[in-house]
Amino acid sequence: MSHEGAFTYDGGKVAPGETQNIRYGISETYMGDPVRIPVTVVNGTEPGPTAVLTAAAHGDELNGVEVVRTVAHEWDHTDLHGTLVCLPVLNVPGFLAQQRYLPIYDRDLNRSFPGSETGTSARRMANRIFENFVEPGDFGLDFHTSTRGRTNMLHVRADTDSEGVERVAKAFGSNVVIDGAGPEGTLRREASERETATVTVEMGEAHRFQRELIDRALAGVESVFAEFGLRRTDAVRWPGWRTVIDGASEKTWLRADVGGLVDMHYDGGDLVREGESVCTITDPFKTESETVIAPFTGLLVGVLENPLVYPGNPVCHLVELDASTRRALEREQS
Known part of the structure; x- marks a missing residue:
């Protein structure tokens, strides 16, 4: 070299x-x-x-x-x-x-x-x-x-x-x-x-x-x-x-199922737990809303900045963390 x-x-x-x-x-x-x-x-x-x-x-x-x-x-x-x-x-x-x-x-x-x-x-x-x-x-x-x-x-x-x-x-x-x-x-x-x-x-x-x-x-x-x-x-x-997020790790882009305006509840780099609401999507009158739920506990590597979505648009990139990594991240963020 x-x-x-x-x-x-x-x-x-x-x-x-x-x-x-x-x-x-x-x-x-x-x-x-x-x-x-x-x-x-x-x-x-x-x-x-x-x-x-x-x-x-x-x-x-x-x-x-x-x-x-x-x-x-x-x-x-x-x-x-x-x-x-x-x-x-x-x-x-x-x-x-x-x-x-x-x-x-x-x-x-x-x-x-x-x-x-x-x-x-x-x-x-x-x-x-x-x-x-x-x-x-x-x-x-x-x-x-x-x-x-x-x-x-x-x-x-x-x-x-x-x-x-x-x-x-x-x-x-x-x-x-x-x-x-x-x-x-x-x-x-x-x-x-x-x-x-x-x-x-x-x-x-x-x-x-x-x-x-x-x-x-x-x-x-x-x-x-x-x-x-x-x-x-x-x-x-x-x-x-x-x-290290490899092929055995769970990872996914969470996508909007409806069109509307997005209120993100977390920032990139945050830990999100399974079942928590990652964001809410509402219509212009706020009469209809859809909640995007985390399917597993993980780290938000990428998130939406432009709050407008069509159905199918990605809203965040979530990757799985093992237990020891979650604890280390929690200590850091606390």
Whole structure:
């Protein structure tokens, strides 16, 4: 995992001890002008692993943008052991339009990896990003938020069957790890299958900076860097309690059975007990109401922010906790 020498990409290289801020062309507009993404490569003077930090694969998911920018430009990398590749905005067209998907044919960039030189526009963009800056990495942190109208507590999604991926996930130090390989075409799955052990960090909601979550994520990045030796500190974090939600754990999106206005009774990160009312849905006159009941005791990982629902819309993401984890969470919340 230890590397020496220059970091190379199609079009240039970054020598040891050098930092480059690159506007890297991944496509062209209808006018033939280049579509460029910002990339910062910091190559340490000392050998070590290559870390890849990515954000805004969905263009309206902004919390991770600030995490990656802060690591790239505000941290002191004088004693960096290894190489740091920071891509704060993968989906520049979506970022400029402030929408989730690529405006071109509404494609999802995060279902297009590892990409193709001769495929769709999204797959061509993904290919340029992946081959030059993701695949050369030893491990990766891919930052996301919930989609518009919902919010997620900070947690990690990772394929813990992979020893390398599990190491990254645990080093990040979140309370919750949701286990799974992820859908085909996602950056974390495709990178991990190609030996760049990558996890997804979910945090908060779209269209905003949430400082508390950003600071917690930065502490997680520092912990991972300490675990892999990029920063010679003892900052590897233990979050106090941790639960890994795997295939044997009960988990579900609770959905509205009626349309109306939602009154959530809990926030993301709260413990909800079996049989308790998670939220109430009412009509405009408050004459008709429907209560959504927790089918098991668990943790609210994601909750609705936009209080308007159609039948079938998700209102929260509930995951099961074992007894010891419930006790630890209760102690923390009390």
